[in-house]
Amino acid sequence: MAVESKVSLNKPLVNSFPLEAQFYHRSKHKKRTQIRANKKVLGPKHLILAFFLTVGFFFLLSQAYYYAISCDKLAVKNIFISCPEEAPRLTAENFLRGRNLGNLLICDLDYLKNMLIALPGIKDARLAKQLPDTLKIELVPRQPKFYVFRGSFQLVDEEGKLVASFTSLPDSNFPLVEDSNAFRNGYEEKIKTAWNCLENLAPEFRKQVLKMTFEEDGKISVQLTEDPVQVIIDGEDFAEKLTYYLTNRDKWQDWFGELEYVDLRIKDRVYLKQLNPQPGKLQAGKKEVG
Incomplete structure:
Protein backbone atom coordinates (compact mmCIF):
# COMPACT_ATOMS: atom_id res chain seq x y z
CA MET A 1 0.00 0.00 0.00
CA ALA A 2 1.47 3.31 -1.00
CA VAL A 3 1.67 6.29 1.45
CA GLU A 4 1.69 9.77 -0.01
CA SER A 5 3.44 12.49 2.00
CA LYS A 6 2.81 16.11 1.15
CA VAL A 7 5.28 18.74 2.34
CA SER A 8 4.79 22.46 1.74
CA LEU A 9 7.65 23.96 -0.13
CA ASN A 10 7.41 27.33 1.69
CA LYS A 11 7.29 25.99 5.26
CA PRO A 12 10.57 24.91 6.83
CA LEU A 13 10.73 21.40 8.02
CA VAL A 14 12.42 22.35 11.31
CA ASN A 15 11.52 25.35 13.47
CA SER A 16 14.19 27.98 14.07
CA PHE A 17 16.36 27.59 17.11
CA PRO A 18 14.89 29.56 20.08
CA LEU A 19 17.86 31.92 20.27
CA GLU A 20 17.21 32.94 16.74
CA ALA A 21 13.66 33.96 17.52
CA GLN A 22 12.88 37.58 16.78
CA PHE A 23 12.73 39.79 19.90
CA TYR A 24 10.02 42.35 20.60
CA HIS A 25 11.10 45.94 19.99
CA ARG A 26 9.27 49.04 21.35
CA SER A 27 8.40 51.51 18.72
CA LYS A 28 10.46 54.68 18.68
CA HIS A 29 7.35 56.80 18.24
CA LYS A 30 5.40 57.36 21.44
CA LYS A 31 1.70 57.24 21.15
CA ARG A 32 -0.42 59.35 23.40
CA THR A 33 -3.06 57.58 25.35
CA GLN A 34 -6.33 59.26 24.80
CA ILE A 35 -8.79 59.25 27.67
CA ARG A 36 -12.22 60.41 27.06
CA ALA A 37 -13.67 62.29 30.01
CA ASN A 38 -17.31 62.05 30.50
CA LYS A 39 -18.42 65.57 31.32
CA LYS A 40 -21.40 65.79 33.61
CA VAL A 41 -23.31 69.01 33.57
CA LEU A 42 -25.10 69.96 36.81
CA GLY A 43 -28.67 70.67 36.29
CA PRO A 44 -30.72 73.47 37.90
CA LYS A 45 -31.86 71.14 40.69
CA HIS A 46 -28.27 70.45 41.73
CA LEU A 47 -27.37 74.15 41.76
CA ILE A 48 -30.41 75.03 43.85
CA LEU A 49 -29.61 72.23 46.30
CA ALA A 50 -25.97 73.39 46.66
CA PHE A 51 -27.13 76.96 47.25
CA PHE A 52 -29.51 75.99 50.04
CA LEU A 53 -26.90 73.74 51.65
CA THR A 54 -24.40 76.62 51.71
CA VAL A 55 -26.96 79.00 53.15
CA GLY A 56 -27.94 76.45 55.77
CA PHE A 57 -24.32 75.88 56.81
CA PHE A 58 -23.63 79.58 57.39
CA PHE A 59 -26.95 80.02 59.15
CA LEU A 60 -26.13 77.25 61.61
CA LEU A 61 -22.63 78.69 62.06
CA SER A 62 -24.02 82.15 62.86
CA GLN A 63 -26.52 80.68 65.31
CA ALA A 64 -23.75 78.76 67.08
CA TYR A 65 -21.62 81.93 67.29
CA TYR A 66 -24.52 83.97 68.65
CA TYR A 67 -25.22 81.32 71.25
CA ALA A 68 -21.57 81.23 72.30
CA ILE A 69 -21.27 85.00 72.80
CA SER A 70 -24.61 85.32 74.58
CA CYS A 71 -24.42 82.26 76.78
CA ASP A 72 -24.47 83.12 80.48
CA LYS A 73 -22.17 80.21 81.23
CA LEU A 74 -19.37 81.94 79.26
CA ALA A 75 -19.69 85.33 80.97
CA VAL A 76 -16.65 86.44 83.01
CA LYS A 77 -17.52 85.67 86.62
CA ASN A 78 -14.17 84.91 88.25
CA ILE A 79 -11.03 87.08 88.15
CA PHE A 80 -7.80 85.90 89.78
CA ILE A 81 -5.06 88.53 90.20
CA SER A 82 -1.52 87.64 91.25
CA CYS A 83 1.19 90.17 92.08
CA PRO A 84 4.31 90.03 94.28
CA GLU A 85 3.28 93.34 95.89
CA GLU A 86 -0.02 94.05 97.59
CA ALA A 87 -0.55 97.70 96.59
CA PRO A 88 -0.73 97.14 92.79
CA ARG A 89 -2.95 94.09 93.30
CA LEU A 90 -5.41 96.11 95.40
CA THR A 91 -5.35 98.88 92.79
CA ALA A 92 -6.26 96.41 90.05
CA GLU A 93 -8.95 94.77 92.17
CA ASN A 94 -10.58 98.12 92.91
CA PHE A 95 -10.47 99.02 89.23
CA LEU A 96 -12.11 95.77 88.09
CA ARG A 97 -14.62 95.52 90.91
CA GLY A 98 -18.16 95.97 89.60
CA ARG A 99 -17.09 96.10 85.94
CA ASN A 100 -19.00 93.96 83.46
CA LEU A 101 -16.35 92.35 81.27
CA GLY A 102 -18.96 90.52 79.19
CA ASN A 103 -18.42 87.23 77.44
CA LEU A 104 -15.07 85.53 77.96
CA LEU A 105 -14.71 84.59 74.29
CA ILE A 106 -14.97 88.15 72.99
CA CYS A 107 -13.26 89.90 75.92
CA ASP A 108 -10.54 92.20 74.48
CA LEU A 109 -7.44 91.34 76.50
CA ASP A 110 -5.22 93.93 74.79
CA TYR A 111 -7.60 96.75 75.67
CA LEU A 112 -7.89 95.52 79.26
CA LYS A 113 -4.11 95.24 79.53
CA ASN A 114 -3.65 98.86 78.42
CA MET A 115 -6.20 99.95 81.02
CA LEU A 116 -4.34 98.09 83.77
CA ILE A 117 -0.82 99.34 82.99
CA ALA A 118 -2.17 102.90 83.03
CA LEU A 119 -2.92 102.46 86.73
CA PRO A 120 -0.36 103.66 89.32
CA GLY A 121 2.25 101.10 90.29
CA ILE A 122 1.54 98.59 87.47
CA LYS A 123 4.30 98.22 84.88
CA ASP A 124 3.01 95.24 82.93
CA ALA A 125 0.14 92.75 82.94
CA ARG A 126 -0.28 89.26 81.50
CA LEU A 127 -3.85 88.10 80.93
CA ALA A 128 -5.19 84.65 80.07
CA LYS A 129 -8.66 83.21 79.52
CA GLN A 130 -9.73 79.98 81.17
CA LEU A 131 -13.02 78.46 80.09
CA PRO A 132 -15.77 78.70 80.94
CA ASP A 133 -15.83 81.91 83.02
CA THR A 134 -12.39 82.72 84.49
CA LEU A 135 -9.89 85.47 83.73
CA LYS A 136 -6.36 85.19 85.14
CA ILE A 137 -4.19 88.31 85.52
CA GLU A 138 -0.52 88.43 86.48
CA LEU A 139 0.81 91.89 87.36
CA VAL A 140 4.39 93.20 87.20
CA PRO A 141 4.76 96.08 89.70
CA ARG A 142 6.77 99.23 89.14
CA GLN A 143 9.79 99.61 91.41
CA PRO A 144 9.95 103.06 93.08
CA LYS A 145 13.24 104.93 92.74
Missing part, protein backbone atom coordinates in the same frame (compact mmCIF):
# COMPACT_ATOMS: atom_id res chain seq x y z
CA PHE A 146 12.68 108.51 93.92
CA TYR A 147 10.15 111.24 94.60
CA VAL A 148 9.42 114.11 92.24
CA PHE A 149 7.41 117.23 92.94
CA ARG A 150 4.87 118.09 90.23
CA GLY A 151 2.15 119.91 92.11
CA SER A 152 2.23 117.04 94.59
CA PHE A 153 4.87 114.62 95.78
CA GLN A 154 4.91 111.62 93.47
CA LEU A 155 6.78 108.38 93.98
CA VAL A 156 7.99 107.25 90.53
CA ASP A 157 10.08 104.51 88.96
CA GLU A 158 13.16 104.89 86.75
CA GLU A 159 10.94 105.87 83.80
CA GLY A 160 9.20 108.60 85.77
CA LYS A 161 5.93 106.63 85.83
CA LEU A 162 3.70 107.10 88.84
CA VAL A 163 3.75 104.57 91.65
CA ALA A 164 1.97 106.59 94.34
CA SER A 165 1.02 110.20 95.07
CA PHE A 166 1.19 112.16 98.35
CA THR A 167 0.21 115.62 99.52
CA SER A 168 3.37 115.85 101.64
CA LEU A 169 6.73 114.14 101.55
CA PRO A 170 6.13 110.95 103.58
CA ASP A 171 9.65 109.77 104.39
CA SER A 172 13.25 109.83 103.26
CA ASN A 173 13.51 106.26 102.00
CA PHE A 174 13.95 107.63 98.50
CA PRO A 175 15.68 110.82 97.31
CA LEU A 176 13.66 113.80 96.11
CA VAL A 177 14.23 115.05 92.55
CA GLU A 178 13.21 118.65 91.92
CA ASP A 179 13.40 121.03 88.98
CA SER A 180 13.71 124.80 89.19
CA ASN A 181 11.25 125.01 86.29
CA ALA A 182 8.77 122.58 87.91
CA PHE A 183 9.39 120.00 85.15
CA ARG A 184 7.46 122.10 82.64
CA ASN A 185 9.78 120.77 79.95
CA GLY A 186 12.22 117.90 79.56
CA TYR A 187 10.64 115.78 82.29
CA GLU A 188 11.51 112.38 80.83
CA GLU A 189 15.06 113.42 79.95
CA LYS A 190 15.72 114.79 83.44
CA ILE A 191 14.27 111.69 85.08
CA LYS A 192 16.52 109.53 82.92
CA THR A 193 19.54 111.65 83.91
CA ALA A 194 18.64 111.44 87.60
CA TRP A 195 18.33 107.68 87.49
CA ASN A 196 21.60 107.24 85.59
CA CYS A 197 23.33 109.38 88.24
CA LEU A 198 21.91 107.42 91.17
CA GLU A 199 22.19 103.97 89.58
CA ASN A 200 25.96 104.21 89.23
CA LEU A 201 26.49 105.21 92.86
CA ALA A 202 27.53 102.63 95.41
CA PRO A 203 24.58 101.64 97.63
CA GLU A 204 26.12 103.17 100.77
CA PHE A 205 26.58 106.51 98.95
CA ARG A 206 23.19 106.39 97.24
CA LYS A 207 21.50 106.26 100.64
CA GLN A 208 23.08 109.60 101.54
CA VAL A 209 21.48 111.50 98.63
CA LEU A 210 18.58 113.44 100.10
CA LYS A 211 17.65 115.76 97.22
CA MET A 212 18.68 116.51 93.63
CA THR A 213 17.65 119.79 91.99
CA PHE A 214 17.97 120.52 88.27
CA GLU A 215 18.89 124.20 87.82
CA GLU A 216 18.23 126.37 84.77
CA ASP A 217 21.91 126.57 83.78
CA GLY A 218 22.15 122.76 83.55
CA LYS A 219 23.84 122.13 86.87
CA ILE A 220 22.55 119.68 89.48
CA SER A 221 22.54 120.69 93.13
CA VAL A 222 22.78 117.77 95.54
CA GLN A 223 21.86 117.81 99.20
CA LEU A 224 23.12 114.96 101.37
CA THR A 225 21.79 113.63 104.65
CA GLU A 226 23.38 115.22 107.72
CA ASP A 227 25.51 117.44 105.47
CA PRO A 228 24.60 121.12 104.94
CA VAL A 229 27.09 121.60 102.08
CA GLN A 230 25.56 122.21 98.66
CA VAL A 231 27.29 119.93 96.17
CA ILE A 232 27.15 121.21 92.58
CA ILE A 233 27.62 118.60 89.85
CA ASP A 234 26.52 117.99 86.28
CA GLY A 235 25.25 114.78 84.71
CA GLU A 236 28.65 113.77 83.34
CA ASP A 237 30.57 111.43 85.65
CA PHE A 238 28.09 112.20 88.42
CA ALA A 239 28.80 109.08 90.47
CA GLU A 240 32.56 109.47 90.20
CA LYS A 241 32.51 113.14 91.26
CA LEU A 242 30.10 112.67 94.15
CA THR A 243 32.08 109.68 95.39
CA TYR A 244 35.20 111.83 95.27
CA TYR A 245 33.51 114.45 97.45
CA LEU A 246 32.21 111.93 99.97
CA THR A 247 35.63 110.37 100.42
CA ASN A 248 37.39 113.76 100.86
CA ARG A 249 34.87 115.99 102.65
CA ASP A 250 36.23 115.32 106.14
CA LYS A 251 39.73 116.30 105.02
CA TRP A 252 38.45 119.48 103.35
CA GLN A 253 36.52 120.48 106.45
CA ASP A 254 39.69 120.12 108.48
CA TRP A 255 41.48 122.38 106.02
CA PHE A 256 38.84 125.01 105.37
CA GLY A 257 36.25 124.65 108.13
CA GLU A 258 32.54 124.58 107.34
CA LEU A 259 31.77 124.90 103.65
CA GLU A 260 28.89 126.62 101.89
CA TYR A 261 29.20 124.76 98.62
CA VAL A 262 31.53 122.56 96.61
CA ASP A 263 31.55 122.80 92.81
CA LEU A 264 32.69 119.62 91.02
CA ARG A 265 31.57 120.40 87.47
CA ILE A 266 35.07 120.88 86.04
CA LYS A 267 36.97 117.63 85.75
CA ASP A 268 40.01 117.26 88.02
CA ARG A 269 39.12 120.54 89.75
CA VAL A 270 37.20 121.31 92.94
CA TYR A 271 35.93 124.79 93.73
CA LEU A 272 34.66 125.41 97.23
CA LYS A 273 33.50 128.30 99.39
CA GLN A 274 33.86 128.58 103.15
CA LEU A 275 30.70 129.23 105.09
CA ASN A 276 32.17 130.89 108.19
CA PRO A 277 35.88 131.71 107.90
CA GLN A 278 37.69 130.77 111.09
CA PRO A 279 41.04 131.90 112.47
CA GLY A 280 43.73 129.41 111.75
CA LYS A 281 41.97 128.19 108.62
CA LEU A 282 42.76 129.28 105.10
CA GLN A 283 41.49 132.68 104.04
CA ALA A 284 37.84 133.12 103.21
CA GLY A 285 36.69 133.07 99.66
CA LYS A 286 36.64 130.63 96.83
CA LYS A 287 39.37 128.05 96.98
CA GLU A 288 40.53 125.70 94.25
CA VAL A 289 41.65 122.22 95.16
CA GLY A 290 43.52 120.47 92.39
